[in-house]
Amino acid sequence: MFKKSNFKYFVYALSAFIFLNIASCKNQVVLQDPQKLTISEGFKNPLGFYDSTPAFSWQLPVSEGILSQSAYQILAASSPELLPDNADLWDSKKQISDQSVWVKYEGKPLESRQNVYWQVKYWNQDNEASSWSEVNHFELGLLNNSDWKAKWIGLDTKKEKVLGSQNNIIHRPQYLRKGFELSGEIASARLYITAKGVFDVSINGQDVSDDVMPPGYTPYKERIETITYDVSDVIESGQNTIGVEVAAGWHSGRLGWKKSLWSNTETPKVLCQLELIMKDGSKEMILSDDSWKGTTNGPIRVSEIYDGETYDANLEMEGWATNNFSDKDWVSVNTFPVESNIRLEPKRHTTVKNKMELATKELIKKDTTLIFDLKQNMVGVPLLKVPMKKGKTLKVRFAEMLSPDGTFYTDNYRSAQSTNYYTASEDGIIEWSPKFTFHGFRYVELSGFDDSKEPSKDWVTGIVQYSDFDANGTFTSSHEKLNQLQSNIVWGLRGNFFDIPTDCPQRDERMGWTGDAQVFGPTSMFNADVYKFWASWMQSVRESQYDNGGIPFVVPDVLYNNQVSSGWGDVCTIIPWKIYYRTGDKKILEENFEMMKGWVAHHEATATDYISSMNSFADWLQPLPDNGDTKGDTSHSLIGTAFFAHSAHLTAKTAKVLGKTEDFEKYDELYKKVANAFEKQFFDNGKVKNVAETQTSYLLALAFGLMSDEHKANAKTHLLEKIADADNHLRTGFLGTPLLSEVLDETGEIDLMYKLLFNETYPSWFYSINQGATTIWERWNSYSKAEGFNPMKMNSLNHYAYGAIGEWMYERIAGIAPLEPGYKTIRIAPVPKEPLTSVAASLNTPYGKVASSWETKGNEFHLQVVVPPNTTAKVVLPGTPESIEETNSIELITNEAGNDEFLVQPGTYSFTSKLP
Ligand code: BGC
Numbered sequence: 068m069f070k071k072s073n074f075k076y077f078v079y080a081l082s083a084f085i086f087l088n089i090a091s092c093k094n095q096v097v098l099q100d101p102q103k104l105t106i107s108e109g110f111k112n113p114l115g116f117y118d119s120t121p122a123f124s125w126q127l128p129v130s131e132g133i134l135s136q137s138a139y140q141i142l143a144a145s146s147p148e149l150l151p152d153n154a155d156l157w158d159s160k161k162q163i164s165d166q167s168v169w170v171k172y173e174g175k176p177l178e179s180r181q182n183v184y185w186q187v188k189y190w191n192q193d194n195e196a197s198s199w200s201e202v203n204h205f206e207l208g209l210l211n212n213s214d215w216k217a218k219w220i221g222l223d224t225k226k227e228k229v230l231g232s233q234n235n236i237i238h239r240p241q242y243l244r245k246g247f248e249l250s251g252e253i254a255s256a257r258l259y260i261t262a263k264g265v266f267d268v269s270i271n272g273q274d275v276s277d278d279v280m281p282p283g284y285t286p287y288k289e290r291i292e293t294i295t296y297d298v299s300d301v302i303e304s305g306q307n308t309i310g311v312e313v314a315a316g317w318h319s320g321r322l323g324w325k326k327s328l329w330s331n332t333e334t335p336k337v338l339c340q341l342e343l344i345m346k347d348g349s350k351e352m353i354l355s356d357d358s359w360k361g362t363t364n365g366p367i368r369v370s371e372i373y374d375g376e377t378y379d380a381n382l383e384m385e386g387w388a389t390n391n392f393s394d395k396d397w398v399s400v401n402t403f404p405v406e407s408n409i410r411l412e413p414k415r416h417t418t419v420k421n422k423m424e425l426a427t428k429e430l431i432k433k434d435t436t437l438i439f440d441l442k443q444n445m446v447g448v449p450l451l452k453v454p455m456k457k458g459k460t461l462k463v464r465f466a467e468m469l470s471p472d473g474t475f476y477t478d479n480y481r482s483a484q485s486t487n488y489y490t491a492s493e494d495g496i497i498e499w500s501p502k503f504t505f506h507g508f509r510y511v512e513l514s515g516f517d518d519s520k521e522p523s524k525d526w527v528t529g530i531v532q533y534s535d536f537d538a539n540g541t542f543t544s545s546h547e548k549l550n551q552l553q554s555n556i557v558w559g560l561r562g563n564f565f566d567i568p569t570d571c572p573q574r575d576e577r578m579g580w581t582g583d584a585q586v587f588g589p590t591s592m593f594n595a596d597v598y599k600f601w602a603s604w605m606q607s608v609r610e611s612q613y614d615n616g617g618i619p620f621v622v623p624d625v626l627y628n629n630q631v632s633s634g635w636g637d638v639c640t641i642i643p644w645k646i647y648y649r650t651g652d653k654k655i656l657e658e659n660f661e662m663m664k665g666w667v668a669h670h671e672a673t674a675t676d677y678i679s680s681m682n683s684f685a686d687w688l689q690p691l692p693d694n695g696d697t698k699g700d701t702s703h704s705l706i707g708t709a710f711f712a713h714s715a716h717l718t719a720k721t722a723k724v725l726g727k728t729e730d731f732e733k734y735d736e737l738y739k740k741v742a743n744a745f746e747k748q749f750f751d752n753g754k755v756k757n758v759a760e761t762q763t764s765y766l767l768a769l770a771f772g773l774m775s776d777e778h779k780a781n782a783k784t785h786l787l788e789k790i791a792d793a794d795n796h797l798r799t800g801f802l803g804t805p806l807l808s809e810v811l812d813e814t815g816e817i818d819l820m821y822k823l824l825f826n827e828t829y830p831s832w833f834y835s836i837n838q839g840a841t842t843i844w845e846r847w848n849s850y851s852k853a854e855g856f857n858p859m860k861m862n863s864l865n866h867y868a869y870g871a872i873g874e875w876m877y878e879r880i881a882g883i884a885p886l887e888p889g890y891k892t893i894r895i896a897p898v899p900k901e902p903l904t905s906v907a908a909s910l911n912t913p914y915g916k917v918a919s920s921w922e923t924k925g926n927e928f929h930l931q932v933v934v935p936p937n938t939t940a941k942v943v944l945p946g947t948p949e950s951i952e953e954t955n956s957i958e959l960i961t962n963e964a965g966n967d968e969f970l971v972q973p974g975t976y977s978f979t980s981k982l983p
Contacts, residue, residue, distance in 0.1 A: 090665045098133060098197035101125035101167075101187050103915075106205055108416075108599035109651075110870065115208035115259070115295020117413035119177040122654065124168040125187050125200065126915045127936035134955065134972050135937045138163045138190040140343065143174050147184045147202050156183060161190070164910045167937050168889065180257070187451040208295045209340070210412030212405055217354035219263065219403040221336035221359045232374055232484055235321045238264075238335050240314040240342060240370050240503065242387060243715045244394060247353050248306050256302045258309075259292040259342065261501040264335030265316030265503050270309050271567070272300045272389040277531050279419040280503060283566040284317040284579075286623040289610040292414035293338075302343065309353065310388025311961045313337050314370040314503035321373055323625035324528065336403060338411075348610035360397035367502065373483035373575045375463075376501035378494035392397065416603035417535035419566050421447070425529035427511075430522060433473060436514045439527040444468075444509040444842040444865055446562035446572040447532035448500045452525060453516040455491035461515045463487040465508035467573060467864040471855055475512055479862040483575040504534055505561060507573025507865050509841065511551045531563045532804075539596045542876055544903055548833050549824075553876065555836070559843040559867035560591050565934050567604055567623070571845065571863035580622040581603065581866050582635035582684060586805050589645045590873035593910060601646055602655055605904075607804045608639055616669030618662075620684070631669070633683040633707035639666050642716040648725070650913055651889015660803045663718040666733065667983075670711035677744035679707025686763045689800030690830035691793075691846045692758065699800045701767075702758035705749045706802060709767035712741035716772065724888075728769040742773040750774070753781025763803030769814065770806040783814045790819065797823050797830055801868045808875035817879070832872060843870040881908030881919050889913055894945035895932050897921050899982065914938045930978040934971055942969045946980035953977075 076558040122139055127133050133277045140161045142154035148157055157174020167189065179181065184204045188197045209215060224238035231237040240344060260268055265280040271282065275296045282292040313335045341353040366383045370376040386392045405411065429440040439449075444467050453461060459467075465476040465485050477485070487501050494517070511527045542553045563569045570580035584604070591597050604622070613622045618636030637765070643659040646652070669749055673681040683706050689699025721733035745768070749755060753774065755764050765786035768774050774782050789798070799807060811820040827833045830847035838851050845866035850856050882897030890912035896938035897906065897919055907920035914933030922929045926946070934940040941960070944967050951957065959967060965983060 073892070079098040087247045096195045098191055098195055099128040099130050100198045101189055101200040102128050104187065104200055104203045106124065108602050109596055110205070110599065112203055113205050114297055114470075115293070115413050116205045117208060117210075117415040119171055119207060119210060121205070122169040122171050122652070123185065123187065124170070124913060127167065127189060129915065129973075133191050133936050135192045136165045136167050136189045137192055137194055138169065139170070139187060141170065141187045143172070143183050143185040145182060145184070147204070150184055150186055150202055169650075169654065177207060179207055179214045180471065182206045196891050206295070208293060208412070209411065211406060212411050213254045215338065215340060215405045216352060216673065217338050217340040217405070218356050219336040219338050219405065220355045220357075220359050220400040221334055221403075222363060222398065222400060224334045224363060227363070229369065231321065231369065231371060232482060233321065237369050238315045238319050240312055240365065240367040241335065241361050241363055242310065242312055242360050242365040242384070243337055244308060244310040244363040244388060244392075244402060245353070245359045246306060246308045246390060249302070249304050249345075249350065249351065251344065252304050253299060253644065254343065254346045255299045255303050255346045256297070256343045258295070258298045258339060259293055260337070260339035261286065261291055261313070262313050262316075262318070262335060263291065263333060264313045264318045265547075266313045266337055267502060268296075268309065268311045268339070268501070269388045270298055271307055272305065272386060273301045275301065277420055279421065280316055280505070280566070281418050282414055284623060284809060284926060285607050286610045287318055288409065290410045290412055290581060290606075293411050294414055294418070298341070305796065306390045308388055308390050308392070309339070311337050311339065312365070312502070314367065316503060317372065320371050334486045337884065338405065357399060357402045359400045360394045361372075361400045362397045362678070370503035371499070372504055372571075372577065373485065375484055375486045375506070375894045376504045377488040378499065378501070379490040380497070381490060381493065400634050413870045414598040414603075415606065420535040421530045421534050421826050422533055422535070422561070422919045423531040423975055424450070425531060427527050429525040430524050431473070432522070435517070435518070436512050437522050437526070438469070439507055439524065441529045442513075442841070443529075443533050444558065444562070446565060447505055447866065449511050450498070450500050450528040451489070452496055452498050452529050453513065454496050454520040455489075455494070455783045455789075456517045459491055459493055459515050459517070461489040461491070461497070461513060463489070464512040465506045465573075465743065466512070467508055468850060468856075469510060475510065476793060476856060478856070478860050479574060479864065481574045481860050483573065485573065500530060505565065505572070516815070532565065533563060534566055535537045536596045536600060538594065538936070540593045540877060540908065542873075542881060542908045543906070544880070545905040546903055549876075549903070551836050552832050553873070554838055555843050556590060556867070556870035556873045557594050558841060559587070559865060559870045560594055562842060562865045564591070564595070564597065564600060564869050567607070568600075570955075571866045574863060575863060579607070579623060580621050580635070581618060581638040582620065582632065582687065582801055583866070583872075585634065585635070585638035585641040586801050586871050587867040588638075588642045589805070590871050592645065592649045593689050593873060593877045596911070598646060598652075599651055602658070605639075605655070605659055606643060609659065612639070612662055612665055615672070616665035631682060633679060633681045633703070633710045635684060636666055636669070637710045637714050639663055640714040641719075643719065644806060648888045650890065651887070653724060656724055660718075660721055660725060663714065663721060664730075665717050667711070667718050667737070669716060670707075670736075674711060676706070677708065677711070677741045678748050679704055681707040681711075681712050683707055683735075684801075686761070686800035686802045688846055689761075689763065689803070690798060693819070699761070699763070700759040701761045701763040702805070704757055705745070705764055706767065708741060708745045708748070709771050709773060712738050712745055712773055713771040715741055717771055723921040741939050745773045746775060750782070753778035754785050760785070760789065760941055761803075762786060762793070763800070763806075766799065766803050766806040766810050769810045780934070784826070786810070787816065787819070790823075793810055795819070796826060796828070804869055805871035805874075808872060808879070810878055812860055812875070817898055820875075825902060833868065833980065838951055840864070843867055876909055878912060881906050883908060883910050883917055883919050890917065893917055893934065893938055893940040893942050894943070895919050897945075899923050899928060899945060909933070912938070926982040928980045928982050930980075932971070932976045932978070934973045934976070936973040938973060940971050941965070942971055942976070942978065944969065944978050944980050949979040949981060951976065951978050
């Protein structure tokens with residue numbers, strides 16, 4: 068432990084002994100191998116991969132003597148035995164470079180189905196080599212439509228004319244099967260499969276995967292994702308049977324607000340191609356074609372995303388996907404060719420899975436029903452283990468909250484029925500979950516069960532479903548409500564990352580609202596490993612862009628009518644830029660640059676002299692609007708112009724990163740012109756003119772850099788006045804809220820931001836927590852103990868937008884921020900303030916885990932910092948430094964009174980200082 072009271076003038080590097088030790092045995096050192104190998108947007112050994120020009124990433128181990136990388140070498144081969152000596156696909160050779168992330172593959176061209184095995188080694192700062200990493204691999208899926216020899220198959224499910232809620236046609240789920248015989252022994256088998264709809268596949272009665280509602284939701288007119296399964300272990304020599312269930316899902320179900328938007332257009336279908344390599348080297352293919360048979364007389368009678376699923380156990384077809392089943396009553400399927408204009412591409416992010424289980428915490432008897440309370444609003448399905456009497460139907464309803472009188476509050480589901488039915492075929496305990504629907508709920512209500520049995524909490528378990536990604540960060544503090552807020556943010560993420568980013572998971576929407584996505588996206592990147600999720604959805608955004616450059620306000624689009632909204636379509640500049648900022652990977656910018664330009668051109672076309680007249684949902688759901696409008700008080704033209712400038716600015720910055728100088732100049736000039744016009748039109752000496760003066764108008768002006776330098780201070784003063792007028796409360800909706808912390812922090816008003824964050828009264832984050840929220844709500848006052856539910860039916864209790872504050876909690880309260888895109892250099896600058904006495908956060912950066920945890924005891928401040936290898940960090944220590952414990956070198960670089968800044972190398976550090 069190094070103690071120094073008069074610390075300020077010291078510059079020191081205390082790791083010398085480590086270096087000396089290493090230096091003395093230089094030639095024998097073999098450093099520990101690289102860790103956490105991934106490809107492209109963070110995939111680990113993927114099967115059916117989409118990217119034939121992947122990028123490689125690895126992390127240096129956290130270990131003494133490993134500070135940074137000075138060189139690397141990557142090998143890629145077509146079989147593991149060829150490594151490391153005979154890499155036949157690529158040998159990068161030793162590259163003098165500190166780049167350990169997003170290194171592009173530059174080997175032989177790769178094709179559909181190709182297997183690639185790869186490994187990497189690095190040299191550290193002293194040019195000592197590591198051992199080779201373990202061998203990782205990936206296998207490409209079918210990359211081209213021409214790889215598909217199979218045909219789309221399905222039954223005519225329109226014929227029956229089953230009508231559902233709002234009179235839309237319901238397509239009964241189909242059961243499709245085919246038996247086939249294989250003469251030889253199988254070496255390996257791959258099943259390539261997808262659906263226009265959602266599917267579940269089994270072979271010889273065995274489930275092939277635990278994916279939920281694959282292939283997921285893309286702009287189906289443009290692209291349908293395909294999935295690859297390794298089925299080598301379930302295929303047998305001799306007779307086999309493959310069975311596929313397919314339901315409408317997003318494709319042919321009731322989606323959007325209008326009745327029958329999709330369901331009348333196309334029936335659900337399946338496309339699958341089983342490719343077998345036999346032990347003798349020969350190949351066989353089993354295709355979806357006219358030899359398949361199907362029925363709609365199976366147990367799942369109907370299944371609809373909004374409305375729920377109905378299951379009749381009397382119609383179960385024992386063994387229907389095994390060899391021992393007669394399908395003589397089944398009918399032949401119809402076949403349809405693979406279209407050339409709908410791209411079939413391997414899924415480029417992970418499928419939805421069953422991720423967690425929540426046990427029932429409380430059981431409430433209400434009349435003849437039972438209500439199971441999970442005490443957490445969640446998204447997924449229930450697992451039901453319920454005693455039933457033969458022939459009786461169990462009714463399963465859901466609610467996010469109970470009304471004060473204990474009854475189910477379902478008004479906010481609007482037209483979504485969100486109800487399951489299960490008819491029992493015999494007495495006894497059933498075990499069942501719906502398959503092709505999902506619900507947003509905290510409470511499950513059962514009726515129709517065997518009431519002679521004593522009810523038990525374990526009749527209902529909540530299965531939490533979301534896209535299969537891991538957590539990426541942690542944040543905890545000494546403040547219970549702040550922790551609850553963090554938990555609500557994370558549950559908002561879990562609930563609304565169901566293959567696409569949704570506005571809400573429970574009512575008759577569940578769509579990819581672009582505004583909500585741009586507002587919450589940045590926070591999601593701290594809490595979960597969602598790069599691939601966003602990169603994939605951004606592809607859908609590109610595919611949904613209108614010919615005139617407009618971006619629909621939901622993606623995938625459900626309207627196809629050229630309608631846009633400012634602040635919503637701008638997702639196409641904001642999310643790519645934020646992902647680049649968090650990952651340092653330029654690919655996300657390259658992929659989206661043309662779309663950004665198109666959108667900026669669309670802004671330009673809807674503006675006159677740079678002043679926007681674009682349609683806008685504006686500062687959606689701003690609290691206490693003077694005009695009583697759900698779109699808030701802030702001028703739509705002001706908002707549109709601000710986002711026009713902001714998108715032009717982000718496009719300019721993107722052009723710069725991509726080395727496109729002319730584009731940079733063009734968009735930078737455009738940004739400045741729009742900013743100038745914005746200020747002239749809407750501000751006078753830093754004060755809003757001509758339109759309503761709102762917190763959000765000042766926030767947009769300051770956050771997006773639209774004020775000339777001489778007027779910034781005034782604009783800030785007026786913003787503070789507006790906040791003071793609101794009794795130091797926020798008055799911001801979807802667009803203004805994420806900007807509050809950024810602007811107040813950057814203008815030195817961090818105390819005020821703490822005040823707003825810790826406010827308990829309406830409108831504030833803690834207000835909903837005080838009313839019992841376990842997720843983020845759509846409205847600041849979706850419910851209150853005093854007044855009950857907000858009377859509006861548009862009242863989701865799981866809407867992630869206001870969770871956007873999470874980004875600031877990580878970056879400033881915990882103090883972990885990148886100093887350059889991708890965290891190659893990091894800034895650790897926490898801001899300890901009352902009422903907090905401690906905070907601990909960690910974040911998995913592309914280089915490894917960075918952590919910052921602090922604690923105050925009186926005016927003593929302790930800070931623990933972990934800096935990952937191959938990065939450096941600047942630590943800004945509040946107060947007067949007292950002592951430091953370090954594992955590696957540290958250097959004082961500036962010493963402003965009360966804010967000393969240290970440059971630290973990878974390692975773990977403890978700082979102590981005295982706060983004023
Ligand atoms: C959605 C949103 C969306 C908004 C746009 C709502 O119905 O749930 O969150 O952004 O409409 O106005």
